[in-house]
Amino acid sequence: MDACADRRALLFAQRSIGRYATRQKQYIPDSVMSERTQVAIIGAGPAGLLLGQLLHRQGIEAVILEARGRDYVEARIRAGVLEQGTMEVLREAGVGERMDREGLRHGGIYLCFDGTLHHIPMSELTHGRAVMIYGQTEVVKDLIAARLADGGPLRFECADVAIDGLDADEPTVRYTHKGVEHELRCDIVAGCDGFHGVSRTVIPDDVLQVWGRDYPYAWLGILADVAPSTDELIYAHSDRGFALHSMRSPTLSRLYVQVDPDEDITDWPDDRIWSELHERLASPGWELTEGPVLEKSITPMRSFVAAPMRYRSLVLAGDAAHIVPPTGAKGLNLAVADVTLLAHALADHLRAGSDAALQDYSDGCLRRVWRAQHFSWWMTTMLHRDPGDDEYGRQLQRSQLAYVTSSAAAATSLAENYVGLPLDQTAMAAGGTVSRG
Numbered sequence: 001m002d003a004c005a006d007r008r009a010l011l012f013a014q015r016s017i018g019r020y021a022t023r024q025k026q027y028i029p030d031s032v033m034s035e036r037t038q039v040a041i042i043g044a045g046p047a048g049l050l051l052g053q054l055l056h057r058q059g060i061e062a063v064i065l066e067a068r069g070r071d072y073v074e075a076r077i078r079a080g081v082l083e084q085g086t087m088e089v090l091r092e093a094g095v096g097e098r099m100d101r102e103g104l105r106h107g108g109i110y111l112c113f114d115g116t117l118h119h120i121p122m123s124e125l126t127h128g129r130a131v132m133i134y135g136q137t138e139v140v141k142d143l144i145a146a147r148l149a150d151g152g153p154l155r156f157e158c159a160d161v162a163i164d165g166l167d168a169d170e171p172t173v174r175y176t177h178k179g180v181e182h183e184l185r186c187d188i189v190a191g192c193d194g195f196h197g198v199s200r201t202v203i204p205d206d207v208l209q210v211w212g213r214d215y216p217y218a219w220l221g222i223l224a225d226v227a228p229s230t231d232e233l234i235y236a237h238s239d240r241g242f243a244l245h246s247m248r249s250p251t252l253s254r255l256y257v258q259v260d261p262d263e264d265i266t267d268w269p270d271d272r273i274w275s276e277l278h279e280r281l282a283s284p285g286w287e288l289t290e291g292p293v294l295e296k297s298i299t300p301m302r303s304f305v306a307a308p309m310r311y312r313s314l315v316l317a318g319d320a321a322h323i324v325p326p327t328g329a330k331g332l333n334l335a336v337a338d339v340t341l342l343a344h345a346l347a348d349h350l351r352a353g354s355d356a357a358l359q360d361y362s363d364g365c366l367r368r369v370w371r372a373q374h375f376s377w378w379m380t381t382m383l384h385r386d387p388g389d390d391e392y393g394r395q396l397q398r399s400q401l402a403y404v405t406s407s408a409a410a411a412t413s414l415a416e417n418y419v420g421l422p423l424d425q426t427a428m429a430a431g432g433t434v435s436r437g
């Protein structure tokens with residue numbers, strides 16, 4: 001965005017529009033701050049922030065509206081595995097510098113079961129592709145810093161965000177900021193407001209289709225002030241339930257244990273967590289080092305897909321349209337894939353007047369989304385202990401784990417999904433033949 005366009009986007013025009021809004025049936029007072037932009041982005045998570053960044057680099061104006069405060073958004077601890085394609089997008093977007101300096105590049109993972117550690121050499125199996133361990137929190141901080149440095153409009157603590165006029169030529173997003181009511185007129189509304197946001201809810205019930213699954217377990221995660229006890233992530237299947245040893249830096253470890261979904265965190269003092277981690281991650285000759293617990297939280301496990309991801313001039317991206325359980329570390333990566341396609345589609349639409357990419361946006365995203373849904377569900381059900389399962393089910397899990405760790409074909413399938421299939425392979429091609437390249 002050039003300086004003039006930026007000033008235009010920031011310039012509020014005070015308009016007198018005392019009337020009743022038809023959809024919300026609420027009275028709109030006489031004094032509303034009104035402005036116009038090309039894309040109104042709702043939500044400053046990774047999806048909304050990266051979309052703002054990609055659009056900015058294409059000279060497209062956007063205003064980002066976030067319900068929470070900056071401190072909250074920058075402190076939220078989430079997963080931390082970036083696919084190869086995600087790293088490339090962040091670099092191309094000009095926000096990869098700290099990731100490349102501080103991130104930990106990993107070419108493999110361990111699967112642990114029946115007390116044995118098995119290495120999956122992902123890079124060897126995928127022509128050198130890898131993942132980067134770099135916290136989502138850090139990605140968000142980098143994107144916020146870039147947005148503010150560019151002077152791009154980013155408003156925190158926006159209340160009562162509501163979308164209006166999707167049936168008209170010019171949609172409007174209404175919100176309250178610092179006690180003042182605002183309306184933001186735009187060409188496109190990008191709903192990047194996560195699973196609990198408002199954007200998805202404005203798509204009529206007879207248009208929106210949803211699919212999903214809740215799992216009978218959750219993850220209790222800790223951030224520990226101790227050097228990781230492993231060189232690669234360890235995903236462990238045990239009779240006591242799943243455990244994961246991940247990391248954030250050479251001095252910070254991130255660990256998870258499977259717990260019941262309605263578990264009370266106060267029933268899990270640090271000693272109990274470490275004791276479970278020792279039991280579930282145990283393998284001969286390997287030792288887990290404990291350290292002070294800096295943060296502790298429980299995350300439910302859910303799979304969810306909503307379609308279509310475009311309705312009139314509203315587009316959805318990221319968790320607003322789909323959720324995966326964290327076992328395959330796909331949540332952030334899917335959000336990045338969505339907004340990469342979306343930024344191209346919006347540039348074609350707003351700058352070249354071509355609608356083909358925008359028309360294909362929903363189907364293009366959903367092909368990748370369903371692949372990641374299957375992979376995440378598969379990793380989750382293979383590794384967790386389902387309290388409702390019987391001994392037959394547990395034998396199937398063991399057989400699958402033995403196969404994945406002994407067959408090059410099965411390990412390659414895990415590896416290529418984990419490091420991330422190329423964007424064009426999942427987004428563009430609806431069909432196709434097996435590639436041997």
Ligand code: APR
Nearest residue numbers: 043044045046047066067161193194197318319331332335
């Ligand atoms: N108005 C404005 N902002 C909102 C509203 C609203 N009504 N509702 C929610 N938000 C904000 C949230 O506060 C949050 O900051 O939208 C943002 C959505 O961000 P995320 O939940 O992080 O979702 P997304 O950007 O799609 O990122 C997906 O992040 O949530 C993880 O596991 C997920 O890794 C995945 C990735």
Ligand code: PHB
Nearest residue numbers: 079080246326327328329
């Ligand atoms: C994490 O480091 O938080 C993490 C790593 C791998 C996962 C999920 C979360 O599959």
